[in-house]
Amino acid sequence: MKNDDNEFKVNRQFLRFKNKDVILTLKNNEEATGRLISIDNYLNTVLETENGLQFIKGTKIAFIAMP
Template sequence: MVDKINRQFLRFKDRRVLITLKDNNEHEGRIISIDNYLNTVLETENGIQFIKGTKIAFISLLG
């Protein structure tokens, strides 16, 4: 059985975001994929990045 992704998380998909990590590092880009654990695949200027959900402090939508 496939778990449904939380609708609140899906609103970030294909949007430009700023992700701030718990160690205060920041990553800016477009979310390609996100799951219920906030594991995120981000497209940035430097390529594709995988960010583990447990490291994320918060995600901000960019205009």
């Protein structure tokens, strides 16, 4: 039995980046680029890069932008 009120929902503002090419600027001033595969409400992300999949913890992200 599924209760829609208790279902986990990701913020729509974060979902607009899903499956798009993005630039993540990290708090240590590094950048990560790739196609955003997954994101959650804590900004934990999975990027598809030229080197494979990369997981980035949300606490390390300063901001997300589309090129």
